[in-house]
Amino acid sequence: MNLPKEAAEINGHQLRPESLMMSYGYTPAWSEGAIKPPIFQTSTFVFKSAEEGKAFFELAYGLRQQGPDEEMGLIYSRLNNPSLEILEHRLTLWDGAEEAASFASGMAAISTTLLALLQPGDVVLHSEPVYGGTDFFLKNVLPRFGITAVGFEPTITEEALSAKVAEITQGRLAMIYVETPANPTNHLVDLQACANVARRHGAAEKPIRVVVDNTFLGPVFQHPLHHGADVVLYSATKFLGGHSDLIAGAALASKPLMKEIKAMRTFMGTMCDPNTGWMLMRSLETLKLRMERAAQSAQVVADWLREHPQVERTYYLTHLEHDPRQQAIFEQQCLSPGSMISFDIRGGEAEAFQFLNRLKLIKLAVSLGGTESLAEHPATMTHSDIMPEVQREMGITSQMIRLSIGVEDPQDLMADLTQAFEAAAAAVPREHDAFAMYI
Numbered sequence: 346m347n348l349p350k351e352a353a354e355i356n357g358h359q360l361r362p363e364s365l366m367m368s369y370g371y372t373p374a375w376s377e378g379a380i381k382p383p384i385f386q387t388s389t390f391v392f393k394s395a396e397e398g399k400a401f402f403e404l405a406y407g408l409r410q411q412g413p414d415e416e417m418g419l420i421y422s423r424l425n426n427p428s429l430e431i432l433e434h435r436l437t438l439w440d441g442a443e444e445a446a447s448f449a450s451g452m453a454a455i456s457t458t459l460l461a462l463l464q465p466g467d468v469v470l471h472s473e474p475v476y477g478g479t480d481f482f483l484k485n486v487l488p489r490f491g492i493t494a495v496g497f498e499p500t501i502t503e504e505a506l507s508a509k510v511a512e513i514t515q516g517r518l519a520m521i522y523v524e525t526p527a528n529p530t531n532h533l534v535d536l537q538a539c540a541n542v543a544r545r546h547g548a549a550e551k552p553i554r555v556v557v558d559n560t561f562l563g564p565v566f567q568h569p570l571h572h573g574a575d576v577v578l579y580s581a582t583k584f585l586g587g588h589s590d591l592i593a594g595a596a597l598a599s600k601p602l603m604k605e606i607k608a609m610r611t612f613m614g615t616m617c618d619p620n621t622g623w624m625l626m627r628s629l630e631t632l633k634l635r636m637e638r639a640a641q642s643a644q645v646v647a648d649w650l651r652e653h654p655q656v657e658r659t660y661y662l663t664h665l666e667h668d669p670r671q672q673a674i675f676e677q678q679c680l681s682p683g684s685m686i687s688f689d690i691r692g693g694e695a696e697a698f699q700f701l702n703r704l705k706l707i708k709l710a711v712s713l714g715g716t717e718s719l720a721e722h723p724a725t726m727t728h729s730d731i732m733p734e735v736q737r738e739m740g741i742t743s744q745m746i747r748l749s750i751g752v753e754d755p756q757d758l759m760a761d762l763t764q765a766f767e768a769a770a771a772a773v774p775r776e777h778d779a780f781a782m783y784i
């Protein structure tokens with residue numbers, strides 16, 4: 346489906362993404378006037394003629410150039426499906442991307458994109474820490490295909506990053522892979538600095554791609570393509586889906602890059618399914634409302650946590666006064682601090698566990714970005730595969746608790762946190778005594 350330009354404007358007035366999420370890319374006349382697109386729960390599509398089938402395959406497999414008015418037809422749901430096409434058109438609006446692809450999971454989007462854009466002999470420079478699954482893929486899967494991953498700390502300066510690139514003598518640098526804000530410390534990576542380094546050291550025939558996992562703040566509060574990135578990736582399981590009821594992913598980029606990524610998706614079969622695509626479209630209608638409400642509540646909760654006597658320190662994007670460089674990056678590339686808060690509880694793992702075990706409204710679970718608030722312990726859960734000394738270097742302490750704030754009333758969340766702090770403070774000495782008996 347090629348969309349007319351006027352679909353996104355009224356008399357030259359550009360409509361905002363949140364105004365378009367209910368209708369963009371879909372015409373009710375296609376489906377008996379249904380205001381919502383149906384779920385195209387079908388594996389294959391009937392060709393009008395053998396000639397049409399031949400023409401569609403020629404385009405799908407790149408056997409000839411697409412004509413100026415020619416549309417890529419529907420063939421088979423591993424290649425594409427209207428439920429996914431409509432979703433993908435809507436996804437492009439938030440990031441201002443030319444094209445998007447939806448995937449079966451965030452990891453499907455990440456692994457497919459890396460395999461599409463890298464080849465043996467290539468080097469990937471990546472910020473650290475990155476999501477655990479990504480970390481494993483970079484360090485354990487890519488080397489089996491002759492691709493090397495080299496990490497850098499998120500607070501690196503442009504000069505230091507440039508020096509690191511100059512040090513790479515074995516293989517060629519093909520990608521700078523970034524996750525910002527970093528999970529769970531909320532450290533920010535300077536996207537424009539990464540893009541500058543990629544442009545400076547890349548060449549037309551050997552470009553260095555800047556690929557950004559934008560799951561934590563995007564697509565409402567951070568737009569990496571506006572800061573020089575080439576590809577944006579999402580775990581759509583998180584804010585895009587937003588209700589903790591589906592697993593999906595997305596990639597967005599220019600048409601030529603998406604052609605490579607979509608071709609790899611076709612051959613790996615990592616596309617999203619039509620039902621999940623439909624659920625994501627429903628989620629997108631409330632995306633901005635949900636993210637803004639969660640961020641407002643998170644600001645209230647984070648400020649309250651910072652003053653709490655049982656909190657040693659908070660990691661939140663409006664609590665950066667101690668670090669002017671991080672503050673400057675925040676102002677440059679983030680539109681809001683978002684709704685992820687980490688904090689160090691006074692004490693250690695025992696105190697953190699007591700606290701987590703006593704939460705009532707906030708659920709003890711990994712994942713994030715849903716309507717309900719979640720809490721977890723990064724050192725022993727999401728980041729437990731990182732060696733303790735490396736965890737310490739990354740700033741992941743045994744006292745650290747990560748919160749994903751949902752859309753509940755912030756006063757209710759603070760009531761829950763208050764009773765968990767009280768219960769933890771009261772219980773800790775007894776636990777310590779009991780533990781002492783066994784050692």
Ligand SMILES: *Cc1c(COP(=O)(O)O)cnc(C)c1O
Nearest residue numbers: 450451452476558560580582593
């Ligand atoms: C959850 C997550 C992923 C992986 O996404 P899945 O949908 O679970 O495959 C990747 N990156 C980040 C930052 C995440 O939070």
